[in-house]
Amino acid sequence: MIHKERLTNTFLDLVRLDSPSGQEKPVADHLCALLSARGYDVHVDNAGSFFGGNSGNVIVRVPATGPGDAMAFSAHMDCVDPCIGVEPVLTDGVIRSATNTVLGGDDKAGISAILEALFHLEEDGIPHPELFLLFTVCEEAGMFGAKHLDFSRIKARDVIVLDSSGEVGTIIVRAPSKAGMTITFHGRAAHAGIEPEKGISAIQMAANAVSRMKLLRIDEETVANLGRIEGGGQTNIVADCVTLTGEARSHSNARLMAQIEHMRLCCVEAAQELGGNFDFSHEISYPAMDVPADSKLLHRALHACNDLNLTAAVKGTGGGSDANIFSGQGLSCINLGIGMSRVHTTDEFIRVDDMVKAVQLTAALMQR
Structure with missing residues (x-):
């Protein structure tokens, strides 16, 4: 019993x-x-x-x-x-x-x-x-x-x-399968009060990229989220580095990879528009x-x-x-x-x- x-x-x-x-x-x-x-x-x-x-x-x-x-x-x-x-x-x-x-x-x-x-x-x-x-x-x-x-x-x-x-x-x-993502934007530091035009804001670049992204519920099988943003420093310095950490999940491997590529291309467009660059990496956490x-x-x-x-x-x-x-x-x-x-x-x-x-x-x- x-x-x-x-x-x-x-x-x-x-x-x-x-x-x-x-x-x-x-x-x-x-x-x-x-x-x-x-x-x-x-x-x-x-x-x-x-x-x-x-x-x-x-x-x-x-x-x-x-x-x-x-x-x-x-x-x-x-x-x-x-x-x-x-x-x-x-x-x-x-x-x-x-x-x-x-x-x-x-x-x-x-x-x-x-x-x-x-x-x-x-x-x-x-x-x-x-x-x-x-x-x-x-x-x-x-x-x-x-x-x-x-x-x-x-x-x-x-x-x-x-x-x-x-x-x-x-x-x-x-x-679903899950992929973790790390995106680091690289800009150029400059004095924000004296010569801000010489700087490239990594924060602005990150914001530009995120504004282009489809996030949260993508379709019936796919979701994506950015859970953390880190970087910057003093307010009188144009931030030269910002890192975003996020994830995407999908029951379809093809849709998962498509979402990852979509997010990467949003970063490409933001970096090209503002003149900076970025590092983008992802890792499949589980199938x-x-x-x-x-x-x-x-x-x-x-x-x-x-x-x-x-x-x-x-x-x-x-x-x-x-x-x-x-x-x-x-x-x-x-x-x-x-x-x-x-x-x-x-x-x-x-x-x-x-x-x-x-x-x-x-x-x-x-x-x-």
């Missing part, structure tokens, strides 16, 4: 552990101790060494007790800020943070659901194929844990990620995820929802997750809604009953 009290306590213990991106060692140590004590094969890879983190991904292998192909279940250990000193409170079946922090249900609710589902199957002697539990680091900062995961240890071709908001029964099958309609994994999830009387909702999302990375590795992958609400805000909350539903769905998928 599913132990609701144990599930709740597991979650409360996890959210009390500090875990900003790159600093997940308290959570990793807790999981390693908990799972090693139960006799599972636990390994921590060296992913953290690639980006200066203090822990790698926790990879757990659970031997098969029945037939079927191996499966993997994943959730990430880190949280967005502010996540230091979380004090969870449970009132009327709802868990929130008592202070001005996020709760950390994103994604410690996913971890808790995976653990309780496994314990339920093992304790009740319910057969399952070989399972791999993947608890990743640094997802919120750019999926760096998943990008550097030791895939040689994972024999599964199907991966179920528990890292989406929305009702239990939500199945995320589409997520798009697009699960085909005939995916066996998707249909298994739909059947499981039906068996549990959960309302299935197959959706796309505008955000990325570790599922994008796994999909980019050629694995069959879906991302499940687990009931967490208002994530990435200090109003975040989750209902215990929704966590139980997430455990039921996870356990059903683990059985094959």
